[in-house]
Amino acid sequence: MWFRRYKALWISTLLIVMAMAVFSAHRRALLSPSPFEEFLFTLMKPFQWSLTRGTEAVRSIWSGYVNLVHVQRENRHLHRRLRELEQKLTDYEELKAANVRLRRLLSFRGDLGVPSMAAQIIGDDSTGWFRTVLIDKGRRHGVARRMPVVAPEGVVGQTIECALGVSKVLLITDRNSAIDVMIQRSRTRGILEGKGEEDLCTMKFVARTADVKEGDRVITSGLGGIYPKGLLVGRVVAVQKQPFGLFQSVEVAPSVNFGRLEEVLVLLRSPEAEEGLSAAEGS
């Protein structure tokens, strides 16, 4: 009787306890990803993939065709010919751009000297709070958690969750991201943290007396166990030294343009390194 009267309240309490259990299990990496998440990723991947490709196609048609509407009106007799050529040109440009991107990615892959895998970005964060993206490679392809993700321009981020065919990548601009980095010129070290903005990070714990200048290149230090040493992260865009305090404030612009990122490389770890990392996480 009492249960029936307050049924909604009981069910709400039960669901909230369930949500807390999911949260807790996730935090302790007991349930990462859970069968439900695995199912969702697998279910949504084709939709995300086709919507992404569809949008790109529409955008390409928009820029290649619709923008020329006024010109086409003036040249009615050339309309059909122009459209054909425009379409061919768009296809050609698209292929050329993809070729250049993939060539750069391939050459970068060779330079790295670390086994790596190319992946495509199929979606970005579902809320405005985080800076994460989804890539089309997952556990089935050998991707695991905490693997570095890079682009020819520099460091992109690290994988934080891997389903069978999809992985979630935490970008270096996310507030949760922290990387051990150093200034290439002066070898000054610091921790690069995201600010939740697309084009700015903060380098923290840089001693006030350290030699840092605007335009300095920031690279990974190799410490921290995730990113190999020497990968370009960005450039210093602002340095503020207070007359007091231990540290100076250093703002860094990432070298990667996250708004235009389409393909990335996931740096694969060797099985031994994988085991070592798992042991470190466990302890």
Added chain:
Amino acid sequence: MDALSLYGLGLFWIVLQTTLLGHAGWSEGKAPLVLSTVIYAGFYLEEIRGLVLSFFLGYSLDVFSGSEPGISSILMVLLCLLGQQLRKGIVVEGAFAVSLVSFVLGALYGACWAQVYSLFQGDLIPDGVALWEAFRQAVILGLAAPFLFEAARKVHRAVSKGRKFFRKAE
């Protein structure tokens, strides 16, 4: 069945947020569109179904974001429960009413989300930024809500009609 179809609609909004909006250069215009489905469930769906639907929509939203799964589930269940209490006293009809209710509940959700998140993850998002972000997302949700509500209503009605049709056929 109606809860399942609304869940499908919610998933569609999530996919839309993770693909189209970003590619259309609307990254800054992001808002949890799926909240509209939760609010609709709170006002129009049978109580238990609405709560279970909210739980799974919250979970799904977290799966596709950088958040730890669970936080949005808790808040969406509470939001749905709040909607169920509100529907005893107020009627949400017309675009303006839908916008206003969605804005208020959206802002409440955003503010609570930021606080709960900082409770577990520390002060990663400064208070001022969090409140501004919650407000911005609530405004977008409020503006889009009449359309999103109408979509939910259409899906809900279609399922109800389908059910009646099959009952008659039986």
